[in-house]
Amino acid sequence: MAAKKLNIKDKYRLLTRDLDWEYSYADRKEAFPYEDFEGIKITDWSKWEDPFRLTMDAYWKYQAEKEKKLYAIFDAFAQNNAHLNVSDPRYINAIKIFLTGVSPLEYQAYQGFAHTGRQFGGVGARVACQMQSLDELRHVQTQIHAMSHFNKFFDGFQEYSHMHDRVWYLSVPKSFFNDARTAGPFEFMIAIGFSFEYVLTNLLFVPFMSGAAHNGDMATVTFGFSAQSDEARHMTLGLEVIKFLLEQHEDNVEIVQKWIDKWFWRGSRLLTIVAMMMDYMLPNKVMSWKEAWEVYFEEAGGALFKDLARYGIRMPKYSDIIEKEKEHISHQAWWTFYTHGHAAGFHTWIPTDEELDWLSEKYPETFDKYYRPRWELAKEMEAKGERFYTKGLPQLCTTCQIPMLFTEMDDPTQTSYRDTVYNGDRYHFCSDGCKDIFEDEPEKFVQSWLPVHQIFQGNCGGPDVGDILSDFYHMNVGVDNMDMKGSPDELRWKQWKGVA
């Protein structure tokens, strides 16, 4: 008798979904203890639609083929000293931010999805999370391997792991993922699986990888291409999660909406550094941050939220503010790093005249009016040998941990500043969005390990800022950072290229 043909859905159900069983001997609630405390109601895990139906044997096979090709490129890249092919050594600073700020997040994503991949009561959801967990481990490790060669020839990569746990601006991405991972499993999925992977990843991943492509960085762009099919799987998981939660129970809608409001705000704050990278750090530009935001958030995200409206979900809170911010945040952030260039883990610089013109063209409403004059002043000061570095330490927002660098959107000469009192202590914020998040979970956010507060409390060594930078952060001040002009990175590049 010929065996019956199975369609993919039935086959996957038989191979995977049917593995779990009803417990008789132990308390199943104790085996999956974290499903209830967030208030999410799951009535039937079997309604979970598998976002992708990949069995492990196929996974090993496809992924091994991808890895083989990827590592062949890495080897060729190293052998041929292909770092010499990048557009301009300034570009390297963008991927220093990537390794110190983003790759450790991939690691946290591995950990977070491993947690949900164990803790969800439904086998379909668990297995999907497990595969994403494994993919995320892939991403952090392949990124380390892609950057390994750059680390041998440029300064600022070497202490990425140590720095990620300590440095002031790296606490922004670190705390973002710490927040998601310390949340319950469903909030984690809305935070990372949906908000981040489904919507915002296009604004993180695409700019960095396209930036690599436009600037001759074969190693990073190859990693990007190789990760694309993983990311596609992750996006389908993110979408399934939100639909599943919304369809399971009407009471879930309000909770999910609150998480969407929180995580889109936190996400837009996190992406500030990408905005700055795109507009200021790529010698060959891909597109402006504003354009990227319009394409990937306003158009793609807008269509998504239209689709979710039938569940009663609306656009994230403060979308109107976010829309205005696209004109400003990249300029405000780069200026902050430029003036704190001695405390960054990478080099900063004044944009060239052509770049200033490009910014004027891309930001006709704001750049010439608010930001170009600053750079003209910086140019004058630099010409006089007075390159400016601030002596002060910035005040940080308790929620997003970004220095108070944002302005009111209706008056870009006025710093946006909010505060609230909780249990007799005053807490400071960069925005209404961040203040709302704090006020919703004050007992969580009072725990924030704010790097500047920690310095002033004496928890980071000292006594001088210089001591903290070198001893606590492991920064090689004046080598890893400060201005690109005259840096060892630049000098070496000139030697390699044979230019004076």
Place this chain on the structure above:
Amino acid sequence: MSIEIKTATLEPVRNTFAHIERRFGDKPATRYQEATYDVQSEKYFHYRPLWQPEMELNDPRRTALVMEDWYAFKDPRQFYYGAYVQQRAKMQEVAESNYAFFEKRDLKRLLSDDLQKQVIRYLIPLRHFEHTANLNNMYSSSQGYGTAITQAFLYDGMDRLGIAQYLSRIGLILDGNTGDALGEAKAYWMSEEIWQGVRALCEETTVTKDWFELFIAQDVVMDALMYDLVYNQYDAWLADNGGQDIGMLTEFMQLWNKDNTRWADAVLKTAAAESADNKALLEGWVTSWKAKAVAALKPLAEEMLDAEAMDKAVAALDKRLTKAGLFK
């Protein structure tokens, strides 16, 4: 005559990342080293987990085991993601051709009805055992400390999902893709006497909180006993009783077990050698889980094999424990 292609040599500024250099000295590092050591965040976490407020997000106190350096758990296979998937891809290629050959030649027809029934009764229910091992290794991966050991748990966990899927495919080969064999095997798992001890033990492991204890329970004790009973002793019995072709379908599990045992034994040895306290702790866990596992597996072992089978499996486990430095 040798030819030498002339390339420009550039002197690197450094050989590897600073944390790798601090551990291994200023020399070029391996891909395993750079992908593994000190990658996990160690300090200055921002918030306590809402789901476990007594712990930090990454916290070595989630097990009673104490290690000076959690990166002492070097994987002898040196698996990072790329090395792992490429190794498993090779194994699955062999498995795929075995399964294809078995189906193309319709080797099922050489198995007596009685033998097919046995396979459904003894082998296919193991997919649920493997599913438990998947959960337990994911638990240790997410609760454990230090990339060296947590990444190995993740690979183990995913391997177990793969093995559960291979076992399911054996069922589908036997029932002609109807799923009947899987249903029958699940019914055995749920209510047949010989499986209830195993099922109760599996359920108990999923409520065990200490992740290193769970490693002892699952990856050392239960796996050692079950794999010896099924993929060694029962496999030999099948080979002698007209079921040798089943061996084509379980070769993956045998190879995998060899590979995974190498890692598990290295972990055990490292943990035991760390301190007398660790050794005592491990011996306590082993003793307690071994007693439970032997009681749970005995009815299965006796019916599937004979009265001596369990002792043989225990002897194989004991040999490994002694080699790892325990109980001596």
